[in-house]
Amino acid sequence: MADTALATHRSRLLETRCQTCSLSSLCLPLALELDDIDRFDAIVRRRAPLKKGEALVRQHAPFSNVFAVRSGSLKQVSSESGGDDQLTNFYLPSELVGLDGIDEERYPGNIIALETTTVCEIPFDRLDALSERIPGLRTQLFRSMSKEIRDDRQMLRLLSRKTADERLASFLSSLSARFRRRGYSAYSFRLSMSRADIGNYLGLAVETVSRILGRFQEQQLVAVSGREVNILDLEALEALSEGEVHG
Amino acid sequence: MADTALATHRSRLLETRCQTCSLSSLCLPLALELDDIDRFDAIVRRRAPLKKGEALVRQHAPFSNVFAVRSGSLKQVSSESGGDDQLTNFYLPSELVGLDGIDEERYPGNIIALETTTVCEIPFDRLDALSERIPGLRTQLFRSMSKEIRDDRQMLRLLSRKTADERLASFLSSLSARFRRRGYSAYSFRLSMSRADIGNYLGLAVETVSRILGRFQEQQLVAVSGREVNILDLEALEALSEGEVHG
DNA sequence: CGAGTTATTGACAATGCTCAAAGTACGTGG
DNA sequence: CCACGTACTTTGAGCATTGTCAATAACTCG
Known part of the structure; x- marks a missing residue:
């Protein structure tokens, strides 16, 4: 005992x-x-x-x-x-x-x-x-x-120069990199924060976050279901986050 | 010698x-x-x-x-x-x-x-x-x-939440405070940076900086002549920078 | 299961950007 | 010291992106 x-x-x-x-x-x-x-x-x-x-x-x-x-x-x-x-x-x-x-x-x-x-x-x-x-x-x-x-x-750069799309793309690819670094999947993770938190952090309205996430999904960049995220095209996201245009 | x-x-x-x-x-x-x-x-x-x-x-x-x-x-x-x-x-x-x-x-x-x-x-x-x-x-x-x-x-707060007017007001009152702290006048100083620099820093177009500075002048908040700045109503500027509406 | 929070979607409005042009200050060299 | 070229600043007009308001839908968790 x-x-x-x-x-x-x-x-x-x-x-x-x-x-x-x-x-x-x-x-x-x-x-x-x-x-x-x-x-x-x-x-x-x-x-x-x-x-x-x-x-x-x-x-x-x-x-x-x-x-x-x-x-x-x-x-x-x-x-x-x-x-x-x-x-x-x-x-x-x-x-x-x-x-x-x-x-x-x-x-x-x-x-x-x-x-x-x-x-x-x-x-x-x-x-x-x-x-x-x-x-x-x-x-x-x-x-x-x-x-x-x-x-x-x-x-600061993100907030002062990037468009809403670029901000979301930056956010997702940065999260992906941080998870990867910690030994988790870079492609599949769960967001622990709400859309409101994301918007607040990125300087965007909740509605904008929601809309753009929807658009990313249409464009086959990610598959989002609630707070579950699957990154389908990380390269495209990274390109987008640097302001490179996408077709 | x-x-x-x-x-x-x-x-x-x-x-x-x-x-x-x-x-x-x-x-x-x-x-x-x-x-x-x-x-x-x-x-x-x-x-x-x-x-x-x-x-x-x-x-x-x-x-x-x-x-x-x-x-x-x-x-x-x-x-x-x-x-x-x-x-x-x-x-x-x-x-x-x-x-x-x-x-x-x-x-x-x-x-x-x-x-x-x-x-x-x-x-x-x-x-x-x-x-x-x-x-x-x-x-x-x-x-x-x-x-x-x-x-x-x-x-970050400035860039993500403040309007262009609030940003300029923040910028001016912050400069004022920094000069005061260093023993210079808090009310009269020369900007060493260009309008373009200010705009870049505050996440605004040069034109916006120029216009708003003009408006502040009309409102008797400051007297600006080129890069020479005279602050006429520091309290109002500080209030404005915190988002309080002005008459 | 139901109340409350969280997320999505639509319509409209506004703030601030882009493009364009003219005016002003600055500094360099004659 | 003045003239000229360059860079900086101001001003105007139109427009795009993103925010606001409103309603509905989907979760979450007692």
Whole structure:
């Protein structure tokens, strides 16, 4: 009995250690030595899964942790006075959440689970301290932030120059690439976000999202059924997303 | 003779040291002890001024330095295949340029001087190493990057939700605030960027920028003459930029 | 199974873009 | 210092893309 409990306990610990985590090659400790991974592991806190719709952090709450997504997905929504929300990001497994709160020491948006989602909680002050002793960790942190800036700049381009069709095509091919990178199918996946979320993120009305998805289907680019997506012609989508005309 | 040369040399050194720099309260070493400022100072390289239109860095060039603007201003322009450029940022004195190149080890855009501009060049590997020994410097670096992410998210909101009028109003009041923070007039300044640059940045056609600036003038919000701007009603501009209707 | 949310579809309107042309500022060289 | 060429800015007219409003259809989950 005690043996079984212990075994269960140990296996639970094991499955929640960075070294055995399937995301280790994508996540923050990706470049670390074994010893360093252990040190990093020691400051990480595992959390109970979030249910769909639950908030991981609330806008304006004091900043103290960053989070790495283990499974599921989240959205970040910033509300301004006037009730118009802006969805600024979707987060998938291995991605780091909360880095935009460092500066003002508050989280700049609500982070909401789109489905059942588990995250690792990483106290930022300890991460910062550890990054002093582990240069590789510091590098990785700088890289994550730098990448986030670059991604946002891509998004600026999307919002300022792309047509509605190009935006949807970008969105789908980018999701496809992100899933592929994580070992999932690049051609067949389920959207965890609503059409309204997609529209909000892409700067389009829900109706436009719906219409264009319909059109893509007619054009045999994708097969969409509710939130289930099958990509039929990834190349064409990618071309479209870069503004190349299609026949 | 030798004395004079030495004196000149020393004074030139003095005027280009962080401790005597008028931007020290806004720039990277803002929170450091005197000793640490000296250590930071030692890795900073001063550069000959850039002339208007000159490139500080070219897109895709290998990343090695970040830069702090000392005087003047710059724009960042990313070109994608297909010749459509996206202007992603304007940089004013004390701001840090190049942080978005860390991740890919290439600069993601051309950085072009909008007028005669001087910058401090900071080798990133040395900055990184120094940030190991000076926690306050590391904190400041994280903050700068975090702020850049937050600013970009604000920009996403602007591009995805704001009307052309709101965008221009945001642009002007944001510039006003940035000048004020740097000790310049918040009400009277000269735009170093062209209407085309503004339009590109805000996701608008040049013609729209011109028309709306004209309308703002009719409405007595600003007085614009070429690139010279006088803000007549900052409150109204700020209200407008948040989408509040105006009479 | 039914209430509420989410998605689709249609008709119409508006904001901002494109194209075109003229006017103005700028800077370079004579 | 002025003249000229170039680049930048303004203004007008028509139009396209996408948003808004409205109604219906399809899920989702107690």
